Amino acid sequence: MDKKALFEDISKNILMCRKCALGSSRKNAVPGEGSVDAEIMFIGEGPGREEDLQGRPFVGAAGKFLDELLCDIGYTREEVFIGNIIKCRPPNNRVPMPWEIEVCIPYLYAQIAIIEPKIICTLGNTPLNALVSSKLTIGTVHGTLLEKDGFKFSPMYHPAAVLYHGELKGTLKKDFLKLKELLNAEQK
Numbered sequence: 001m002d003k004k005a006l007f008e009d010i011s012k013n014i015l016m017c018r019k020c021a022l023g024s025s026r027k028n029a030v031p032g033e034g035s036v037d038a039e040i041m042f043i044g045e046g047p048g049r050e051e052d053l054q055g056r057p058f059v060g061a062a063g064k065f066l067d068e069l070l071c072d073i074g075y076t077r078e079e080v081f082i083g084n085i086i087k088c089r090p091p092n093n094r095v096p097m098p099w100e101i102e103v104c105i106p107y108l109y110a111q112i113a114i115i116e117p118k119i120i121c122t123l124g125n126t127p128l129n130a131l132v133s134s135k136l137t138i139g140t141v142h143g144t145l146l147e148k149d150g151f152k153f154s155p156m157y158h159p160a161a162v163l164y165h166g167e168l169k170g171t172l173k174k175d176f177l178k179l180k181e182l183l184n185a186e187q188k
Ligand code: URA
Pocket: 044, 045, 046, 047, 048, 051, 056, 057, 058, 059, 060, 062, 063, 083, 084, 160
């Protein structure tokens, strides 16, 4: 099977998934979207209200801001991959429970294995803690380059947190510019 077919297979499994209770409370699962050849994957926490309604990642206010940040560094949504640690919306947008992450994260690992990105950009604490280390916090490691299990990670503040704390906007924009430099320096 080619990469696209493998990816679509995972998406189909996500859309039918009932491994945890979120499978019953969601309207739509949100597998994630973008290019299977993406150099960079952006990973958020989990779908919010708008994402749950549309079945697409980062389509609300935070998503519009993410589009703007991508545009600043010369990318479109279609050229990268955008997804989440968990694929179904937690009620009232609460932080995902550890067991929800545990049953859902294999889908993301499978997506990462297919895409083989140069850099995985984690947005906020939840993906940083789930993918890199539970001991790190975004306030101390944002804008750096971390490595784990042969993958490179660039942690960023979550765009929704920055919309809420406007004083972080300049920091996030700077971290995106750094990300572009890191990508330029990487060889796939
Ligand atoms: N916030 C997230 O973490 N993910 C989305 O898809 C939307 C908002």
